[in-house]
Structures are given as C-alpha cells and as structure tokens.
Amino acid sequence: MRLADNVYALLDLAHPIGVNAGFVVTDEGVVIIDTGWTHSSALTILGFIETAAPGKPIKWVILTEHHSDHIFGASVFKARGAQIIAHRLAKEFLESKGKDYVEEMIKSRNKLWQEMATMPQGYDFGRTFFQKVELVLPDRTIDETTDLHVGGEELRLIPTPGHLLDCISVYLPRTKILFAGDTIYSGYPPTTRFGDASQWREWIKSLEGLKELEIEVIVPGHGLLCDKSEIEQNIRYLAKLLEEEGNEDERVIENRE
Numbered sequence: 443m444r445l446a447d448n449v450y451a452l453l454d455l456a457h458p459i460g461v462n463a464g465f466v467v468t469d470e471g472v473v474i475i476d477t478g479w480t481h482s483s484a485l486t487i488l489g490f491i492e493t494a495a496p497g498k499p500i501k502w503v504i505l506t507e508h509h510s511d512h513i514f515g516a517s518v519f520k521a522r523g524a525q526i527i528a529h530r531l532a533k534e535f536l537e538s539k540g541k542d543y544v545e546e547m548i549k550s551r552n553k554l555w556q557e558m559a560t561m562p563q564g565y566d567f568g569r570t571f572f573q574k575v576e577l578v579l580p581d582r583t584i585d586e587t588t589d590l591h592v593g594g595e596e597l598r599l600i601p602t603p604g605h606l607l608d609c610i611s612v613y614l615p616r617t618k619i620l621f622a623g624d625t626i627y628s629g630y631p632p633t634t635r636f637g638d639a640s641q642w643r644e645w646i647k648s649l650e651g652l653k654e655l656e657i658e659v660i661v662p663g664h665g666l667l668c669d670k671s672e673i674e675q676n677i678r679y680l681a682k683l684l685e686e687e688g689n690e691d692e693r694v695i696e697n698r699e
C-alpha cells in the first residue's frame with residue numbers, strides 16, 4: 443500500500459500474526475525496511491518494488507531487529523546488491539548464532555505445528571517453509587540515532603530498545619511516517635517475553651521518545667497501520683505489566699515473612 447508519493451508498506455506477510463515491511467523509493471535507489479519471514483515473503487516485497495520503481499537499484503535494507511520474521515528475507519536483497527544495516531547488538535547476535543538460527547527455527551516450528559496438530563508427525567514442513575533462507579550479516583551497524591541520506595531522502599534510524607535490545611525504529615521526517623518495527627504492536631498486546639521488567643522500563647522510555655516525533659502514520663512491526671494513540675496503548679500495557687510484576691514481588695516478600 444502506498445503511504446506517500448515514494449513510501450510503501452506491505453502488511454500481513456506470512457507469520458502467525460502477520461509481519462509488516464516497507465520500502466522508500468529515492469532518486470538513487472530503494473531502501474527496504476524489514477524483509478519478511480520467508481524467502482517467498484522477500485520475493486513478494488521484491489515484486490512490489492519492481493512494480494513501483496522499475497529498474498531502480500536496491501541500495502539499503504534496514505533490519506529493525508534480529509528476530510527471524512524481520513530478517514529471514516534479507517539474502518534476496520543482498521544478492522541484488524543491497525547493503526544491510528542493523529543495530530550493533532543485532533549483528534553480534536547473528537554472528538554468535540550463525541547458521542544455527544535458521545536450523546533452530548525449522549526445528550522449533552516443526553515442534554509447534556506438531557503440538558498444534560496442524561502437521562502430521564515426522565513431516566518436515568519447517569524445511570519447506572524456510573527453504574532458501576540464508577542468514578546474512580549486516581554490512582553496517584549503528585548504536586545511536588543515525589541519519590541515512592539516500593537520493594535526497596532522509597531516514598532517521600532511532601534505537602528503541604524494549605521488545606529486544608537491538609530494536610530500531612525508522613522515521614521519515616519529510617513524510618512524517620514512522621516504521622516502528624516491534625517497538626509498536628497495533629491491535630495486539632506487545633510481545634514482552636524476550637525481556638524482563640528493566641527492559642520493559644526501557645521500552646516505555648523508547649515509546650515516550652517516539653511520542654515526541656511529529657507523526658502522520660505508523661507502520662508497526664505487526665498489525666494494522668496506526669497513529670500516535672497506539673503508542674499510548676502500548677505504554678499503558680507495559681505500565682500495567684510492570685505494576686503487576688511489582689505486586690508479585692511484594693507477594694513473594696509477604697509469603698517469605
């Protein structure tokens with residue numbers, strides 16, 4: 443879907459709750475934000491790019507975090523000459539995991555699908571689902587807010603730790619569009635199981651920071667397009683979680699006494 447003259451979002455790519463991606467067309471070439479979960483999702487993104495910007499080179503891929511649903515399509519664009527940019531911690535994660543990450547995902551998905559009885563025992567659908575996925579490392583990393591200037595467009599990469607410590611959000615100052623990655627979930631509760639209470643506090647700080655931006659529309663990591671009110675919703679959810687967590691700590695202390 444076209445959000446501005448040169449900015450596109452692809453919503454609900456293959457994933458249990460759908461994962462989003464997008465791209466920005468500049469005079470010099472295309473910048474992609476997230477790459478989908480599978481090789482075929484990346485080919486879908488590529489198809490939209492070739493339609494919207496025929497003949498334009500793909501200059502950059504921005505990965506908003508290290509999780510598979512955002513990065514597993516990256517090799518499709520790397521093979522077409524794109525440079526990949528991500529948070530320094532995302533690169534560290536991928537370097538330490540290496541190829542095991544894809545194999546782990548294949549195994550864990552097979553296990554889950556078998557438990558859910560959506561796949562017969564012994565059938566390796568994970569390998570079909572993630573076929574051709576190749577892990578690629580970022581060519582460039584950031585660990586503070588960084589402006590990427592490409593073909594007259596400015597893309598502001600803002601570290602927004604919370605869901606993961608290596609999350610980044612991408613803000614386009616000219617069109618006031620925010621690609622928030624999994625820093626913002628729209629219509630779903632945010633996925634908090636990858637961090638503890640101190641990380642959730644960081645997350646609220648990240649969201650408070652994003653609230654300062656002038657925003658027309660937000661492309662979340664998962665869910666439908668939204669506006670700033672969704673930032674408030676996410677903050678409220680995390681604050682409530684922290685409150686419950688705090689109460690639990692108190693209960694533990696009470697029990698001990």
Ligand SMILES: [Zn+2]
Pocket residue numbers: 461509511512624663664
């Ligand atoms: Zn995600």
